[in-house]
Amino acid sequence: MPEGYSEKVMDHFRNPHNVGEMKDPDGIGHVGNPVCGDIMEMYIKVKDNVITDAKFKTFGCGAAIATSSMMTDLVKGKTLEEALKVSNRAVVEALEGLPPRKLHCSVLAEDALKGAINDYLLKTTGKGLPDWKPHEESEGH
Amino acid sequence: MTTVYLDHVAANPVDKRVAETMMPYISGNYGNPSALYEQGRIAAQAIDKARQQVASLINAKPEEIIFTSCGTESNNFALHGLAQANIKKGKHIITSAIEHFSIHHPLKTLEKQGFKVTQVPVDGNGIVKLDELKKAITPETILISITHASNEIGTIEPIAEISQIIRQATGDGRQAPCFHVDAVQAAGVIPVDVQTLGIDALSLAADQFYGPKGIAALYLKKGTRILPFLEGGIQEGGKRSGTENVSGIVGMGKAAELAKAEMKERTALLKKLQKKLMDGLKTKVPTFHLTGDAEQRLPNHVSGCVEFIEGESMSMFLDMEGISVSTGSACVSKALKASHVLLAVGVAREMVNGSIVFSFGKDTTEADIDYLLEKFPPIVERLQSMSPLKKG
Numbered sequence: 001m002p003e004g005y006s007e008k009v010m011d012h013f014r015n016p017h018n019v020g021e022m023k024d025p026d027g028i029g030h031v032g033n034p035v036c037g038d039i040m041e042m043y044i045k046v047k048d049n050v051i052t053d054a055k056f057k058t059f060g061c062g063a064a065i066a067t068s069s070m071m072t073d074l075v076k077g078k079t080l081e082e083a084l085k086v087s088n089r090a091v092v093e094a095l096e097g098l099p100p101r102k103l104h105c106s107v108l109a110e111d112a113l114k115g116a117i118n119d120y121l122l123k124t125t126g127k128g129l130p131d132w133k134p135h136e137e138s139e140g141h
Numbered sequence: 142m143t144t145v146y147l148d149h150v151a152a153n154p155v156d157k158r159v160a161e162t163m164m165p166y167i168s169g170n171y172g173n174p175s176a177l178y179e180q181g182r183i184a185a186q187a188i189d190k191a192r193q194q195v196a197s198l199i200n201a202k203p204e205e206i207i208f209t210s211c212g213t214e215s216n217n218f219a220l221h222g223l224a225q226a227n228i229k230k231g232k233h234i235i236t237s238a239i240e241h242f243s244i245h246h247p248l249k250t251l252e253k254q255g256f257k258v259t260q261v262p263v264d265g266n267g268i269v270k271l272d273e274l275k276k277a278i279t280p281e282t283i284l285i286s287i288t289h290a291s292n293e294i295g296t297i298e299p300i301a302e303i304s305q306i307i308r309q310a311t312g313d314g315r316q317a318p319c320f321h322v323d324a325v326q327a328a329g330v331i332p333v334d335v336q337t338l339g340i341d342a343l344s345l346a347a348d349q350f351y352g353p354k355g356i357a358a359l360y361l362k363k364g365t366r367i368l369p370f371l372e373g374g375i376q377e378g379g380k381r382s383g384t385e386n387v388s389g390i391v392g393m394g395k396a397a398e399l400a401k402a403e404m405k406e407r408t409a410l411l412k413k414l415q416k417k418l419m420d421g422l423k424t425k426v427p428t429f430h431l432t433g434d435a436e437q438r439l440p441n442h443v444s445g446c447v448e449f450i451e452g453e454s455m456s457m458f459l460d461m462e463g464i465s466v467s468t469g470s471a472c473v474s475k476a477l478k479a480s481h482v483l484l485a486v487g488v489a490r491e492m493v494n495g496s497i498v499f500s501f502g503k504d505t506t507e508a509d510i511d512y513l514l515e516k517f518p519p520i521v522e523r524l525q526s527m528s529p530l531k532k533g
Binding site for chain 2: 013014016019020030036037038039040041057058059060061062063064065101104
């Protein structure tokens with residue numbers, strides 16, 4: 001198994017959940033890691049402040065695909081406030097760990113989600129997440 | 142599960158005949174080749190024979206072969222040893238932009254020690270730009286190191302022409318710079334003749350031609366000065382001391398003998414498989430773009446970049462089907478950086494991580510290639526359907 005990926009990571013890589021484009025999403029997060037080149041797009045549907053659906057498309061390695069998949073799983077059904085508290089660490093824990101070199105993939109998943117929420121808030125309230133911007137490339141390594 | 146091993150640039154199986162030749166020196170004779178009694182003499186004779194076999198593979202003299210522990214050591218040895226031995230003549234070294242890390246990293250160290258290094262660019266097919274090379278040579282140039290063939294893109298460099306340029310660059314009677322060739326991917330796979338090519342030093346490794354791992358060699362033309370790499374006893378003419386890896390050396394010798402004897406038939410098979418794979422990819426995976434030169438390339442090598450998707454994902458899905466391949470994607474590189482080789486040949490940034498390398502060997506079959514061509518296209522389609530880069 002490459003780089004000591006956990007069985008859970010392999011599960012989500014083999015059969016990713018919530019993969020594909022979303023029709024008329026309420027928010028889209030598009031982030032890329034400038035160092036390794038991975039790119040993630042996350043789409044959310046929001047109703048009454050709750051994320052009713054989340055989907056993703058990812059260009060990247062096994063860890064990037066698995067973290068996107070897990071992130072969408074974790075935030076579905078959560079309020080926006082709850083979803084914002086789902087950190088990259090929570091994704092890593094849910095995946096039963098990631099090799100240290102792949103931790104940045106989970107940061108990308110967190111950023112993609114926050115980007116989608118930010119986009120939703122901008123569209124609906126005219127105000128995005130306060131002080132939010134994607135992590136710098138060095139973080140999470 | 143089916144196993145289709147298509148990563149021969151990374152490692153090769155040890156040929157059965159090689160393993161058999163090695164066995165008496167693994168579990169039988171254990172004498173130190175430097176010893177004067179019989180066990181020692183047996184070991185020393187075995188090494189002599191292997192040295193002749195390895196020399197014969199590249200048309201060198203036995204005394205021009207120095208055994209080392211791996212291709213990386215041969216490259217480090219050549220660069221450090223030749224640079225330091227020629228330091229009084231100058232401090233300029235030339236290399237290409239697409240060398241292996243075991244060339245580029247020691248050169249970085251030499252730069253820190255005060256040497257100046259020029260990286261000559263390559264064209265879109267990975268062939269060293271000869272006019273740029275010519276221009277780069279100065280009276281200060283003491284060493285030029287160019288790969289014979291790239292493990293990543295398979296391109297074979299015009300070594301004979303490069304050698305000629307180096308010899309002609311100093312027409313005033315001054316000694317030409319040393320010419321080192323990293324032939325780890327080439328020796329034992331394609332014909333390499335150090336005499337007709339005009340090479341001063343050349344690295345080769347046994348596991349690239351079905352010998353064991355942990356044994357390699359540096360060819361050093363007679364009369365070429367080099368600083369010793371390991372100092373101690375006087376093994377390997379004092380240039381690389383340390384008790385010899387007798388079984389490994391014997392294995393490398395046998396593997397070299399077989400590679401020379403069977404090169405013609407092996408090449409015929411490899412070329413057939415290569416054409417089959419290239420043609421198959423062209424029709425079945427139109428988003429696959431060949432990297433390297435289509436003609437001037439290793440016969441066991443097909444490499445390319447696939448649009449919109451990433452190499453590690455591809456190789457993991459192929460692994461699930463029992464197919465082993467390698468990728469130059471940043472995601473699998475230790476530094477998480479895009480491949481310097483692919484960037485040097487001008488592959489677009491958004492494409493470099495879609496790199497994949499199929500490399501096959503003498504035991505690969507047409508059925509193996511058929512199996513790959515059956516399994517690979519749906520994997521590509523699946524990953525592309527997940528990619529945000531592919532729209533619509």
